[in-house]
Amino acid sequence: MDAIILQFLNGLDKGSAYALIALGLTLIFGTLGVVNFAHGAIFMIGAFCSVTLQRILTLSSETLSETEKDFLGNPLKIKTPYVESWFGPEVGASIIDWAVPLAILLAIPVMLFVGFVMERGLIKHFYKRPHADQILVTFGLAIVLQEVIKYFYGANPIPTPAPSAFVGSFDFGPLLGLDSSLAYPYWRLVYFGFSALIIGAVFAFLQFTTFGMVVRAGMADRETVGLLGIDIDRRFTIMFGIAAAVAGLAGVMYAPINSPNYHMGMDFLVLSFVVVVVGGMGSLPGAVLAGFMLGILESLASMNEIKNILPGIDQIIIYVVAIIILLTRPRGLMGRKGVMEE
């Protein structure tokens, strides 16, 4: 029983990442009608925002120690991060410690900028082209972004620790009235809470603001909104930026869970597309639902009890479920009629 609960919890953070990426993909698809294969690369750039901020914060000045010597008798070099020399050792150290959450502040403008540049510079010209062309050009863009990151950061994963306050695990055992302990890392809880917050914020933004109302109207009937004298294109550009920021933030906070490497975007992208299609193309709640569902299923399937009966099932469960769902409900779980059916 407790193993099931633990796997369920484990599934939540992977599911959160799927849900956030799928949410962004669906936003872009719903507003602009573009299938964006570069969305995984945006997630990866987000993760590398964490890495970059950590590197910036740990930039150090080198001084020679007067007392200590290394084994050759030369004075030992001591590295002092600039942050520590500016704000004092304690404040400086805690700033460095909190690099990943702080990276959110860096990531929001960066991701919005990346989103705007992508939309205005490239994707704008592909609205009237067939979907196959959109897939191909964004696929090319994803390769380029991935290789640029690889050039600057190398091919190896870069460990990016979470703040030390979140190191360690929370024990769910007593809370649920179980005898055994049920340890679950704090950071994963944070990640789940953070994703829930962002998902809620996106929905609230679309539901309760005038801007969101216009965007929803534009998703339903772009032409009519345009005829009412509203500049829908500009709003859609901003939505693209927001979608990029959502995926980027998902990446920023994911960095401590899995060390960022240059191909993590592609790894997530394939699954996120499956998530979007299972949820129903163009349906935001469907994307979130399918994201969590598939994340949890994947993690449940990796339980030892199940693996003993069906070895390796954890690696194919998502695809099997996706194929079954698409065959029984061709539009996905919550897909609407008339979307992508030409």
Next chain:
Amino acid sequence: MLGLKKHDTQLLIIVICLALFAPFLLNPFPADSAMAQFNAGYPDLMQRFAIFGIFAIGFNLLFGLTGYLSFGHAAFLGIGSYSAVWMFKLLGYNIIPGMILSVIVSAFFALLIGYISLRRSGIYFSILTLAFAQMLFAIAYSDLIGRFVGTPITNGETGLQVYNSDPQFFHSAAKPDIPHLFGQKMQSTYTLDVGAWSFDFNFGYYFCALVLIGMFYLAIRIFRSPFGLMLRAVKSNQQRMNYTGLNTKPYTLAVFVISGMYAGLAGGLMASMDPLSGAERMQWTASGEVVLMTILGGAGTLIGPVLGAGFIKYFENIFAKINDNVLHSWFSFLPDGIENFMVTLVHPFVGKGWHLTLGLLFMMVVIFLPGGLVQGAEKIGATFRRKDGKSDDAEAKAAKQRNPAAE
């Protein structure tokens, strides 16, 4: 000739010449000169040209004719490889049974996957094929079936290869211990030295080249058949086809299976050249590669995929070889400061950064030349004809009719 129109015969002759004279064409530089590193005429690379050419021709039959973008075609390549290696293990190193089985097995899988995937079109079709391919990749990579059956079927991460303990039913001491065609080894190479040049004639390559020519001829016949016309009609307006009371599914399914068989044949050939097979051949990046080749060469054209495959495989090899030393020697005529600057500038795009160049190039092609290299060549050709003062309108119209994708 052979039931082809004049233009198609010309294309076929071009491909035959390219394939048969490849050892000369790809080795234009003397063996010991500084430019020798740009020679591509060694057997291993030439075999890959031909094999990926077949793979891309097959992919183009599906994508170029019907517009269905499959993102999981490498699965059939991998299945073909595994089947061929299994034949080597069970029957012996003659490649004929291996190739026959690889085509049959991949056709079976293509029928299954196509039957399900073709219920949807557009992006759903792409995702479904991608999902199937990733599933097969996961199955092969962790050898799921093998764990059920008890004997390794795909041998997981290690990859499938032939061991001494394998039965090899028809194998005898007189026969070579490497893949062969009725005793003639695939690896056997005859090297011809002419002055400073040296040319390799590899039996394996020529075998692949003959298969390529055959498959190219078959592709022309499919393109020009009523069946091909039907597929083009599906591409231009499937709804209208349905309204006229025609069920398009059998046609699309048939071409999906044919295209899967091409991929399986390419996989079988790949295993025949080097008798092992790994799961990485099935990964979705490999599927992406064949999409790149086809688009780069020109989707929907006959010769485009062959050119695209050759182009990508050639530059992948050549670019990967260029390192900083080579760059320094290129720019050595410049003053030192500018030389170092140029080397730093070019460095990210060559060597290990070849994929960056490929990605940029691919984006450029999709943006500016949706018809690929073939369209580019046609445009250049049209410009020259205009200078000659001939009316090029008729020519351009004919080109468009031949190649509706290049618009």
